[in-house]
Amino acid sequence: MPPEAIAELIRQAIREKVFAPGTPLVQEDLAQRFGVSRSPIREALRILGTEGLVVLQPGEGATVRRLSRADLEEIYDLRLALEPLIAPAVVAEARGRDIAHLGSLAATMISAEDVDAWMRANFEFHRHMYQVSGLVRTEGILAGLLSAVQPYSQENIGQLGGRQSADAEHQSMIDAIGAGDAEALASLIVDHLRAARNRLASAYETVESPDPLQMLRATGR
Known part of the structure; x- marks a missing residue:
């Protein structure tokens, strides 16, 4: 599954609060769910990070952005x-x-x-x-x-x-x-x-x- 397709599914999960604001997005867990390696997961999270839906912290992973x-x-x-x-x-x-x-x-x-x-x-x-x-x-x-x-x-x-x-x-x-x-x-x-x-x-x-x-x-x- 390409990163763009993974990003769209995660995007939908965020919209519908399957992944609520503040939820950690663990690469290993997502890779297992999608049946892919961590590489397309990293790229999908990067895409979502550029859109502002996900916060990427070096060394801390990704979380769903919580809006003020x-x-x-x-x-x-x-x-x-x-x-x-x-x-x-x-x-x-x-x-x-x-x-x-x-x-x-x-x-x-x-x-x-x-x-x-x-x-x-x-x-x-x-x-x-x-x-x-x-x-x-x-x-x-x-x-x-x-x-x-x-x-x-x-x-x-x-x-x-x-x-x-x-x-x-x-x-x-x-x-x-x-x-x-x-x-x-x-x-x-x-x-x-x-x-x-x-x-x-x-x-x-x-x-x-x-x-x-x-x-x-x-x-x-």
Whole structure:
């Protein structure tokens, strides 16, 4: 199995939290799972490291990157800056089969019995919109941002009440594409991303740095 195929499978496992944030990725274990030598595993981890999904520490191995609140906000801000820009291209390039595929994915999300199934369909929904645009470089950037935030989006859908509104927003996007309304699509994308960003940011636990002089303050009175 080539490194690129291994990287894609690990990428999917990270998106779906099979490998949760902070999980060590041990080369020997991965080599055994995939039935390959350590060489393609090292290359696959290197690929994921360049994408920011994995942290590579010399002498310490690889771990799934754990995002801070600032990281999450940065990723969503980048998506908010870039994703609406593809709306005119999506509307111009979308064909009936594309709209039908997006509709099928939206229906899958509505009927999904668990969050994992919903998240898989959600990833494919957004990824297909990127592909429809035909903007290859922008597609690659957005796909990387989507992959990075996907494990955290599970909380928005599964615990923070974002699923119902997201389902409605996806259908509105499909309607805008079908109507050829790029301006409406761009506006819907912004609302969709901003709502998810705000839910996650407000729920994210921020750990304040301890005051290094607290002990002295307490005893100096």
